[in-house]
């Protein structure tokens with residue numbers, strides 16, 4: 001599978017990563033099997049968070065013996081109990097909270113370092129000190145100590161009642177966070193059916209930020225399959241190719257994306273996603289035509 005540079009971090013990752021939020025739905029034995037299948041497939045990027053129930057615990061137990069085979073991304077600012085259950089408020093942006101998250105994540109993940117450590121869904125206005133805020137200073141301190149290797153932000157996308165859903169708060173915050181110059185990586189919602197971050201993410205990538213896409217195959221609205229059809233994307237699929245596979249190859253064609261994290265709790269879906277990514281990005285002609293057709297039905301990129 002293709003590997004890409006994760007911005008200026010010095011890390012290389014497979015263009016398809018694995019989103020371990022879906023482990024929330026699995027028992028430990030099924031998680032162990034799935035996580036080992038993820039690594040056996042060649043995927044080298046795994047994204048989790050303290051607030052994905054037992055996801056961090058399962059990763060620690062299942063693949064600690066294969067720690068040198070993957071880049072491990074988790075998050076911080078999360079207000080959780082010892083079983084990864086969110087408390088009220090669900091996030092707290094303080095040095096104390098970040099240090100507690102780091103201590104717990106390192107222990108549960110059974111590792112001495114986190115490769116990618118991301119603020120889980122904050123906004124520029126929520127960090128009173130801006131780029132000098134204590135949470136950023138805390139992240140940089142842990143980076144100097146070698147407990148984390150790269151720092152970033154993973155944007156929240158809210159819910160269906162939210163004006164900025166599903167692209168999320170990145171629409172207002174991505175450019176500002178990118179320009180702060182403190183983050184090595186930024187994770188945003190992006191996919192063929194959810195293109196709002198298309199241009200902003202390309203610009204952030206040009207600044208050397210490792211851009212991580214999620215939401216690539218996610219059906220945020222029930223009409224997504226109809227839209228796929230309406231846009232005439234089915235005609236652009238290869239013989240026998242599923243919409244999910246096409247959407248993975250569409251996202252691969254975006255030059256600014258370092259890796260896309262696709263989650264699944266289903267081993268067959270993992271195989272399908274890996275096969276899609278191994279098939280490589282859409283050709284330039286098909287990619288341009290797909291974007292033209294999506295534009296025509298109103299699924300457009302951001303106008304930044």
Ligand SMILES: NC(=O)c1ccc[n+]([C@@H]2O[C@H](COP(=O)([O-])OP(=O)(O)OC[C@H]3O[C@@H](n4cnc5c(N)ncnc54)[C@H](OP(=O)(O)O)[C@@H]3O)[C@@H](O)[C@H]2O)c1
Pocket residue numbers: 018019020021022047048120121154155156157187214215216217218219244261262263264265266268269270272273
């Ligand atoms: N704010 C944040 O930081 C934030 C928020 C949300 C997610 N994330 C991260 O991003 C990762 C990805 O999350 P996402 O929201 O983009 O959604 P996703 O987990 O990538 O996709 C959503 C759904 O697609 C299904 N799916 C995957 N492959 C499929 C296939 N081949 N065929 C049919 N269905 C398939 C999965 O169901 P099955 O289990 O049935 O396959 C899953 O429920 C998460 O695991 C998490 O690590 C971060």
